[in-house]
């Protein structure tokens with residue numbers, strides 16, 4: 276069976292949990308307590324040198340890191356349902372939206388970045404929260420601006436790779452108190468997604484390490 280090293284509140288782990296569930300791939304979860312610093316333990320770093328979750332351990336013992344790469348791998352080994360459209364232009368649109376979240380929003384709000392701003396650069400807790408709210412809101416504005424009107428999810432009536440990035444990011448936006456008033460289209464997508472068992476089972480509060 277596949278093994279997912281995951282943290283309940285991690286948005287990158289949440290993406291992969293949804294992908295595994297959508298594709299019906301059974302897996303066991305090994306919690307990595309990010310708040311306790313377990314991602315920096317030497318045994319863990321040997322598998323995931325960037326010191327983050329998720330890591331996906333395959334049945335033969337090989338490990339994969341980076342949530343987008345893991346999702347691409349899962350799409351290759353279990354193509355149904357597809358996470359990317361066949362059409363080259365639509366595929367690029369979905370990847371662009373996914374990257375707004377995965378490469379523009381997430382890295383600058385990661386635990387280690389905001390912690391360092393506080394410990395090394397004098398940011399207060401409130402300023403740290405303001406930092407995250409600002410960059411999440413700016414990123415969500417960009418994401419929403421990329422979307423057509425009409426489909427139930429971002430680009431289609433089924434969830435695609437970018438929706439698997441969006442829903443966890445929205446969880447995070449709620450967590451940090453981002454004003455969601457401008458994001459009605461995104462909240463509709465979230466509502467649709469969380470009705471699906473694959474998303475519901477992947478929610479942070481449904482994870483074994485939730486507290």
Ligand SMILES: N[C@@H](CCC(=O)N[C@@H](CS)C(=O)NCC(=O)O)C(=O)O
Nearest residue numbers: 285286287327328341342385386387
């Ligand atoms: N680009 C990586 C990021 C992995 C990552 O940093 N995940 C966060 C949780 S969402 C983490 O483990 N952070 C640990 C830390 O900041 O110390 C991916 O998409 O997998």
